[in-house]
Amino acid sequence: MHETRCPGRPRFVALLALVLALVVPAASAAETTWEIRGRGWGHGIGMSQWGAFGYAKKGSSWKKILRHYYRHTTIGPSGGGEIRVLLESGGDSLEFSEATNACGTALDPGKTYSALRDGDSVRLRGPEGQDLGGCGESLQASGGEAVRLVGEGVYRGSLVFVPRDGGLYAINPVPLEAYLRGVVPNEMPADWPAQALRAQAVAARSYALATADGGLFDAYDDTRSQVYGGLSSETQATNQAVEATSGKVVKHNGKVATTFFFSTSGGRTESIENSFVGSDPQPYLKSVKDPFDTASPYHRWKETFSQSEIEARLGDLVQGSLQAIQVTRRGRSPRIVSAKVVGSGGTTEASGPTLQARLGLRSTWAFFDKRG
Numbered sequence: 441m442h443e444t445r446c447p448g449r450p451r452f453v454a455l456l457a458l459v460l461a462l463v464v465p466a467a468s469a470a471e472t473t474w475e476i477r478g479r480g481w482g483h484g485i486g487m488s489q490w491g492a493f494g495y496a497k498k499g500s501s502w503k504k505i506l507r508h509y510y511r512h513t514t515i516g517p518s519g520g521g522e523i524r525v526l527l528e529s530g531g532d533s534l535e536f537s538e539a540t541n542a543c544g545t546a547l548d549p550g551k552t553y554s555a556l557r558d559g560d561s562v563r564l565r566g567p568e569g570q571d572l573g574g575c576g577e578s579l580q581a582s583g584g585e586a587v588r589l590v591g592e593g594v595y596r597g598s599l600v601f602v603p604r605d606g607g608l609y610a611i612n613p614v615p616l617e618a619y620l621r622g623v624v625p626n627e628m629p630a631d632w633p634a635q636a637l638r639a640q641a642v643a644a645r646s647y648a649l650a651t652a653d654g655g656l657f658d659a660y661d662d663t664r665s666q667v668y669g670g671l672s673s674e675t676q677a678t679n680q681a682v683e684a685t686s687g688k689v690v691k692h693n694g695k696v697a698t699t700f701f702f703s704t705s706g707g708r709t710e711s712i713e714n715s716f717v718g719s720d721p722q723p724y725l726k727s728v729k730d731p732f733d734t735a736s737p738y739h740r741w742k743e744t745f746s747q748s749e750i751e752a753r754l755g756d757l758v759q760g761s762l763q764a765i766q767v768t769r770r771g772r773s774p775r776i777v778s779a780k781v782v783g784s785g786g787t788t789e790a791s792g793p794t795l796q797a798r799l800g801l802r803s804t805w806a807f808f809d810k811r812g
Contacts, residue, residue, distance in 0.1 A: 472747040472812035479706025481738040481802040483715045484775055485725055486510065486700035487643050489628055490739070491709075492636045494732025502638035502685065506699075509709065510690050510724045513697055515642070518689040523619040523648055525668055526657040527592050527599075528610040532557045533565075535590035536599055539583040543575035552590060555579045555601035557608050562601050578602045586671045595622070595670035602656065611657050612670070617682060619668065620645055624678040626667035627701075637681035646689040646699040692724045704738045705730040706773070706805050714771030715804065717778075717791045727772035738802055745799075753799050760785030765795070765808045775804040 480488075487509040495505045503515055528534060537552040543564050547553060553572075554565040562579040564572040581587055582598040589599055589610055597614035614622075620641055628640040644666055651665065652658035659665035690697040700712070712725040733739055745753070751762050760783040768789075769777040776792030792804035 472810070474745045474747070474750045475809045475811060476743045476745070476799070476801065476806050477740075477809070478742070478801060478803060478806040479704075479738075479740050480773075480775075480805050481704040481736070481741075482702025483700065484702060484705060484710035484773060484803060484805070485712050485715050486702065486709065487639065488703070488705035488709060488730050488733050489636075489640065489701060490704045490736035491730040491733040492639050493632055494735060496633035496636035496639075497735075498732060500635060502635045502642065505635065505639040506642060506690055509701075509728065510692075510697060510699060511726055511728065512723045513690050513692045515688055516691045518616070518645060518649060518687050518696070520687065521616045521649065521652075522597075522613055523616055523652065523659055524600075524657040525595075525612045525614065525619065525659050525661050525665075526609060527589055527595070527612050527661050528608075529604070530607040532607060534601060534608050534610050536581050536587060537590060538586065538588045538594070539581040539599070541583075542581040543573060543579055545572055547581075549583055553581070555581075555608060555610075557603045560603055562603060562608070593670045593672035595672075604656070609656070612661075616645065616648065617686060619648065620682045621674045621679050622668045622670040622672075623648075623666045624681060625673050625675045626669045628678075630675040630677045634677070634681060634684075637678055638685050640701070641678075641681045641685045642688050642690060643699040643701050645685070646691075646696050647701070649689060650696045650698040690724075692722075697724055698722075700725065704736040704803075705733050706739055706803065707731065707733065708773040710771045710773045710775045714773075714777050715775060715793070717793060741802055743799070743801065750799070754781060754795075755798065757781045757788045757790055757794075757798065759783035759788060764810065767808075773805055776806060777804075 492505050533554050533556050535552050535554050538549045539547050540549050551567040556563045556565050562575045566572050579601040586594045586596050587599050588594045595612045596618040600611045602609045623644045624641050661668040690699050709728050709730055711727045712719045713721045751758050764782040766780045767776050771777055779790055781788045781790055796804045
């Protein structure tokens with residue numbers, strides 16, 4: 441057999457082999473990735489909102505939905521009440537409108553006024569900046585159906601301005617049922633089934649009463665308590681859900697239950713002591729199967745990080761180069777309770793919620809897979 445030879449080919453092949461030998465190891469190291477597979481969104485305690493959606497779609501009533509998520513409980517009367525919501529804090533001056541009275545002074549509801557911090561007291565300023573007098577330790581502005589806090593929204597009840605921490609707090613004291621009208625549409629989509637909205641209304645009513653601590657205010661207007669948008673965010677469907685369940689709360693042993701709720705369970709909720717690590721167990725906040733939250737876009741999810749990305753996010757939890765994340769204890773769901781972050785320079789212990797926060801995960805229901 442005749443073979444045509446190329447005089448330069450051996451040298452070229454040798455050079456190519458040398459280049460590949462230098463490049464391939466670096467490329468291989470750069471391709472190390474961490475795939476995190478998980479389920480659910482939120483802390484996993486109590487009622488799964490997407491699960492409630494699924495149960496309502498299957499024909500369950502709001503009472504049956506609540507009994508499923510909060511075991512060993514009953515539905516009883518709330519006794520009404522008022523919720524004081526913190527809307528704003530900081531700054532020396534806050535503006536409001538649509539009020540007819542403040543500090544004993546008649547106001548024009550079509551004009552904007554200001555509450556001004558004056559040391560440990562509050563003064564009222566008019567639309568042109570004129571001083572309308574001192575109001576003492578607090579300024580209360582009230583109107584007809586509602587009052588507007590400029591830059592925030594329109595709220596039923598009144599607005600109270602109190603000097604604290606070098607600035608002003610704007611607090612909205614509002615009847616419980618009116619408060620719920622501003623919560624339910626911000627915690628659950630208004631176009632969801634009526635029974636799911638009713639379950640949300642009762643859970644929100646119960647949570648508000650159970651967590652009110654009797655301090656300067658009872659609740660924040662964000663996820664630290666419940667998201668509250670006031671009159672500006674009300675809808676017909678969610679108002680009907682509040683009215684249909686008026687005065688109803690979840691009770692355990694005669695007391696209003698702390699009815700935690702969250703977005704998506706991934707198929708099972710979690711016991712409170714395994715999610716809020718270190719909390720006391722509660723008979724009505726136990727892990728339960730949640731078969732109908734599959735409609736949620738977060739029923740299953742996946743995140744991928746490069747080696748450098750995951751090390752940067754974990755920060756001081758990593759000693760040296762990250763080698764593995766070893767889960768040492770899971771809950772029933774199985775959300776992570778505790779884990780070890782194994783680095784080339786040592787091992788650090790971390791809770792599931794800490795890993796979730798550092799990595800920005802939707803929940804602690806997570807499994808780690810190092811690739812490359």
